[in-house]
Amino acid sequence: MRVVVGLLLLLLALCGSGAQGEGGGLGQVGEISEFQETAPRDAAEESAESTTKQTTHIWAEVRALRDMVVELKVFVQLLQRENSDQEMRLTATESKTTDLEKENADLQTRLSSSESELLLSKSRIDQLERENTERPKVAFYTALTDAGYIGPQNTDITLKYSKVFTNIGNAYNPATGFFTAPVKGVYYLQFTVCGNHTGLMGVYVYKNNQRIMFNVEWKEDAHYKYFTNSAVLELMPGDNIRLVLPSTFVIYDDVDNHSTFSGSLLFTL
Incomplete structure (x- = not known):
């Protein structure tokens, strides 16, 4: 501009x-x-x-x-x-x-x-x-016999549950009737006893050579009668559990599996 x-x-x-x-x-x-x-x-x-x-x-x-x-x-x-x-x-x-x-x-x-x-x-x-x-897997379930009555005996006898339905881990031995703990842990054990006679029926429970339980019933008639018990036990490897029939006692089992013994590992320690 x-x-x-x-x-x-x-x-x-x-x-x-x-x-x-x-x-x-x-x-x-x-x-x-x-x-x-x-x-x-x-x-x-x-x-x-x-x-x-x-x-x-x-x-x-x-x-x-x-x-x-x-x-x-x-x-x-x-x-x-x-x-x-x-x-x-x-x-x-x-x-x-x-x-x-x-x-x-x-x-x-x-x-x-x-x-x-x-x-x-x-x-x-x-x-x-x-x-x-x-983790170890342990479980078993057994029945006693098909023979009917066991007992009475003059001495205590270890019951051999010969009919094995479950035996995971092979911790139960039907030849001896012993359950042997494979590992340290807590185990659940249970048994059922049947009587079909007049008289005493019952079992001892042993851990190794120590009696830890005794169950007994007096049966007055010839009809089936049952009792069941269980235990939770801490076991070390090699500890064994067995059921013992006291002398003069009688229990009963047949093909219907009235008397049984079972157990399993709850957990290891």
Whole structure:
């Protein structure tokens, strides 16, 4: 804008100096004749008219330049506004991207935590399965005989439960009637005694050579009569449990398995 104003002032100055030069030359010619005195005036008028036209043209160009400058200012403002909007959208996009990256990082952290927990759970399951595989399994269930009455005897006898239905771990020996603990642990033992006569019925329970239980019933008629008892014992490897029929006592069993002896390992120690 300053350049345009400077050019305008320069043109006006040149026009003014040209007019003054033409006026001076025509004054000298005017001394020669009266006819020639009118020529400078006509030239001055023409020069003034020309200057007016040039000035009008220059001002028109100045106004056109001004309009262009205004349009450019408006265009620049629009560009600035659009650029500001784009910057705002870019900022919002960057913020959303940051939020997404943070959310993804949180998901990755939770996923890693879940994978770690899954690995720990699998490791624990593997350990339990290994322990369960390595843990001794002991359980037996037996019945006494198909022969009917056992007893009375003159001495105590160890009962040999000859009908073995379950013997996991082979801890029960039907040839001796002994249950022998294979590992240190707590064992559950149970027996049922049947009588089918008039008289005494009962058994001793021995741990090794120590009597730990005695169950006895007096039976007055020849009908089936039962009693059942159980024990939870801590046993060391090699400890044995056996049932003993006291002398003069009678018990009964047949194909219906009235008199039984069973047990299992609850847990090791």
